[in-house]
Amino acid sequence: MLSVQHIHPILIHFPIVFFITLAVVDVVSTLRGRITTGRGALGNLSLGLALAAGAFAVAAYFFGDMALEIAEDGGFHSDIAEMHEGLGQTTAVIFAVWALIRLGLWWRDVRLTGAGSVVVSLLEVAGAGLVIATAYYGGQLVYDLGVNVAHAAG
DSSP: OOOGGGGGHHHHHHHHHHHHHHHHHHHHHTTTTTOOOSSOOOOOOOOHHHHHHHHHHHHHHHHHHHHHHHHHHHOOOOOOHHHHHHHHHHHHHHHHHHHHHHHHHHHHTOOOTTTTHHHHHHHHHHHHHHHHHHHHHHHHHITTTHHHHHOOOO
């Protein structure tokens, strides 16, 4: 059976991929003069990526919090874990809010062009940077500190 602390590393890859893909799609579309908000094909794609990133980020945060509690109950403590947890919470909140904003733009069929489209793309590039920074600290927890990782018998 799958342990609770192993659900976080499974889930976390989804918001990373979804949000970076969202940023790339919207930046490329903006550079090509295409509209990525509203109810067009690109708007639907962007909305789906934003909603998926937000939902998986929130789920990953909650399972990550449980995994950290299990590690701390086992005696683990690290400033890296605290940094990762703080960034994870911030990322989850920002991605969830961004998903709701994108849903609102889609619902009202708002089609941003020009500066509005550039602002959307820049915010998503910043979000991609945030998720990469969060992932960096998560990688340190696993690969440098071995948190919640069973060591293979030698």
